Amino acid sequence: MLISLSESKKSDFGKKDFLKQSKEQKVFSTIWSLESEVNNGGFIQYFSNGSAETVHFSIEALKTIGAEKMAQICSDAIKIAFPKGLPSDPQKISDEASEFPDGVLENLESIDSKFYEYPDNLTELLFDFVSKNSKDFGEIEKTS
Template identity: 35%
Template sequence: METDEQRQAFEDYSFEVTGQLFDRHGGKLERLSEKDQEVVRIWRLEADMYNGGFLQYFCNWGYENFEKTQQILSKLGAVQSLAIITEYEKSIAAVKNDERIKELWDIPKYLDEYLPEEQQERLNELDELYWENPDDLQLLCFNYYLKENA
């Protein structure tokens, strides 16, 4: 199986597992096996990072999901992706304690009050660095979750 086919195989698998999350388990992540929960968390990361960047990912899925995803990236050896999302979260952390923050989607509303322009530019750079796919995450995931079955 060629590298592109391996990437596609994991992407297809992640969509299948995420579909099962809703079709069979009513969206309740805890009803999936630990392995399948990890696959869903990677799917969330990839889908939202490539759609709207880290803020979309973080605001959609929350801090607990973020922390568990950090652990998964570490286990996979996705060092650069882990560094990118960790730096981004640390940059926005100051906003989380603002009394106006009632839900995670309030963070983007007030971020510019906390971060100088150069830090905001750095956040854009971090999204772009992720989009360059520095760890080839889909291939790492194929090798970790599917290789023995390929």
């Protein structure tokens, strides 16, 4: 269901500039990007790719849907990757990520493992969030 939503006209994901999306759409786009990228290549991939534009909003997005433990994991990854602070520009996030030293990469792998344990069920929480925000996403039916 969430895959169909991400590809439909009901979602701004990949269709509308991130900064111009409503808060609800940003929550969906951020979590969709975060989960896709981390599952495909870890936090290093999330920080390196075009998804870097969502990094600043990631902790808020996770907390918005009630994924407090995942928000902490994301916060830890950001602190490890950017100990001097998260750059404000997404391109700088990507640029810095391409030059992470081995120690940072090793520490991020440890954080990746915590993410993969899914202490919060992102699919269920994101579905509930989308369902409660039908004005932004339309009516959503849960399929088994």
